[in-house]
Amino acid sequence: MPRILSKVRSALSRVRRALPGGRPDLVRGFCPICDRAVVFRIDGEWLRDQFVCTGCGSIPRWRALVHVLQTHFPGWRKLAVHESSPGGAASDKIARECPGCVQTHYFPGVPGGQVKDGFRCEDLENQTFPDAAFDLVVTQDVFEHIPDPARGFAEVARTLKPGGAHVFTIPWYYWKPTLVRAVRDPDGTVRHLEPPDYHGNPIDDKGSLVFNEWGWDFCDFVYRASGLTTTVIRIHDRHLGIDARFIEVFVSRKPGGEPQPPPW
Numbered sequence: 001m002p003r004i005l006s007k008v009r010s011a012l013s014r015v016r017r018a019l020p021g022g023r024p025d026l027v028r029g030f031c032p033i034c035d036r037a038v039v040f041r042i043d044g045e046w047l048r049d050q051f052v053c054t055g056c057g058s059i060p061r062w063r064a065l066v067h068v069l070q071t072h073f074p075g076w077r078k079l080a081v082h083e084s085s086p087g088g089a090a091s092d093k094i095a096r097e098c099p100g101c102v103q104t105h106y107f108p109g110v111p112g113g114q115v116k117d118g119f120r121c122e123d124l125e126n127q128t129f130p131d132a133a134f135d136l137v138v139t140q141d142v143f144e145h146i147p148d149p150a151r152g153f154a155e156v157a158r159t160l161k162p163g164g165a166h167v168f169t170i171p172w173y174y175w176k177p178t179l180v181r182a183v184r185d186p187d188g189t190v191r192h193l194e195p196p197d198y199h200g201n202p203i204d205d206k207g208s209l210v211f212n213e214w215g216w217d218f219c220d221f222v223y224r225a226s227g228l229t230t231t232v233i234r235i236h237d238r239h240l241g242i243d244a245r246f247i248e249v250f251v252s253r254k255p256g257g258e259p260q261p262p263p264w
């Protein structure tokens with residue numbers, strides 16, 4: 001009898017392990033990118049890169065950005081959108097579902113406006129788009145890598161329509177002032193003020209140099225550079241697979257336009 005009981009127990013525990021409920025590394029939820037019920041998998045403690053949707057492979061900051069698009073700009077699929085430096089499941093979703101989206105990369109040496117490897121080349125600091133071309137500009141972990149971010153934010157503002165918004169992520173060190181890690185001198189050379197730090201880059205195996213670790217003064221910087229007012233949105237919601245450090249979503253609004261109240 002005890003043997004039968006132990007067999008039943010081990011069979012039950014096998015079933016439990018096979019179900020998400022019995023495995024602490026699996027979380028049932030709803031993926032904003034897949035737009036359906038999914039299972040999220042936790043591969044390690046650094047949730048920012050290790051809390052993965054088993055449906056689309058996305059990570060929390062991508063889901064956070066899409067969730068903000070859905071909740072703050074429910075009509076985003078019909079808008080004119082520019083995404084600079086796309087990469088990953090959120091960018092793929094935007095490309096797939098928003099016909100009015102143009103995604104650009106910066107290829108050094110290629111003139112702005114020209115197409116290379118299927119992407120229009122645009123330098124965020126010197127864009128060839130006309131003024132007021134877009135309802136939304138999207139960037140994901142890009143602005144820590146821009147040598148002259150004031151110019152980059154000013155260009156984003158120039159290309160937005162009145163009432164338009166820049167929706168973006170950056171790693172935000174909100175507990176300290178901005179740390180300038182590197183600057184570009186007038187002759188174009190990069191001068192390091194701190195040991196070089198590189199992040200992964202979808203179009204360059206060498207990675208991207210971090211110029212700025214943005215801190216508590218960040219929203220003021222954006223305002224001074226561009227006149228855009230920034231709201232920081234921080235979501236911790238395991239059901240949406242949005243839980244990690246450094247996954248704040250920023251919405252910088254250009255003054256003007258008609259307010260678009262939410263559907264509720």
Ligand SMILES: [Zn+2]
Binds near residue numbers: 031033034
């Ligand atoms: Zn997903």
